[in-house]
Amino acid sequence: MLTSMDSQCSGPDAARFRAVLGHFPSGITAITSRDAQDRPVGMTVASFTSVSLAPPLVAFLPGKTSSTFPVIAERGTFCVNILATDQERICRALSVSGGDKFADVTWRPGPNRDPVVDGVVAWIGCTIEAVHEAGDHYIVIGRVDDLDADTTASPLLFFRSRYNHLTSA
Template identity: 40%
Template sequence: MSETDTLPDPRALRDAFGCFMTGVTVVTTIDETGHPVGFTANSFSSVSLDPPLLLVSIANASRSLPVFKGAKGFAVNILAEGQKQVSATFARPAEDRFSTIYWRKGPVGAPLIAGVSAWFDCTLHQAIEAGDHTILIGRIGGFEATQEPGLGYYRGAYVTPAATAAQLPTGPDVVISAILEAEGQVLLKGDGHGGLTLPMARVGREGVQTALSTLIASTGVQAAAGSIYAVYEDTAQACQHIAFRCPAVPGKAATGAFVDLTPEGVAEVSDPAARIMLNRLADEARMGNYGVYFGTNEQGMVTRANKGKDQ
């Protein structure tokens, strides 16, 4: 499929990005001799819907880096929950990682692994050196999402959607917030006391995902339910707080307005924990290296989760 062919539907792409942003992926390509090459990465990120772009990162020390930089393109294969062995195969050194894997060429030409939860086949749009990794930006030429649950990876262990859902707190003591991002801005609303706050909601019997969808809809902004950005115990409010990054389309909100994602723009956020979180997001957005915060509203740690793993 060439860049002049029909582009993937932006709405379907947005839904796919929202569902699979945190899954374990295998990034694949074809070398100059026609042989498949791949490595395991524990996340990828959407970059743009128009044109449709995504990114992954690969270690500069990887033996596969020259192949990926010189290839026509690459595919991102989001593994299904039953493909732990596939992840392990592509994460460790091997002469032929594809010898036990069934695969086919995608519409752009990169290897697509059978049985995955979803795949994106891309032409190489740009390769950017960033510290000890290189960012590969791909222009999506084809994609498919299936009903297979995805495989996750967190703190040295694999997780599945069922296990993750069981571990996420639910009930009246859980509060969620939606960080709706659009073109370097974030949506804030009045807190009723002269300050600003993120859109927030308390979770009831409906569960976290339904509560998040309802919260996004209440803002009147077109946005997708994104990835978890912070999980912390709010000792001041006696609740568990989960913050989600949600890519949004610029527009007028039902309540509140978009402000610049800068220290000055979020200075009037009344909750110190939320203000610190947004300042961190502003810094990470400039670097393009995002993490997930775990702890309390006073102290904790940030786990980086968007670098590729390659041996």
């Protein structure tokens, strides 16, 4: 049986929690969509995972303070762009608040017309199935509508608070 934990329970402070979990490498994704005026919107997210094969579901976890996520939620669709090692610039561009985040980002319309960033390792077009509150974040479940990958590209990774890439042994 699953139980809910009290959000006020004691535990490690935020800095220690972040430092320790920073020892788990993660890929960097650009979650993209369109606003009510059909302009591209996006945000970077490291907390992304597959959820289910049948039906095909994925999840990402935006912070509740995000100004971009409400726009994505209103539209109801998004595209997960798994960034490549040479796309740190795109990661930084989509991480800032305000301004035209897509000014120097080349992309094409993908499923649901959401932006697929040029040169990504893979993209996954989704429709929002559910949104759950989880502490200071949301858990967004997306039903996969379409996807594709570049089998020659390597992912941009985040590990110990720094960008990294895979190396061959």
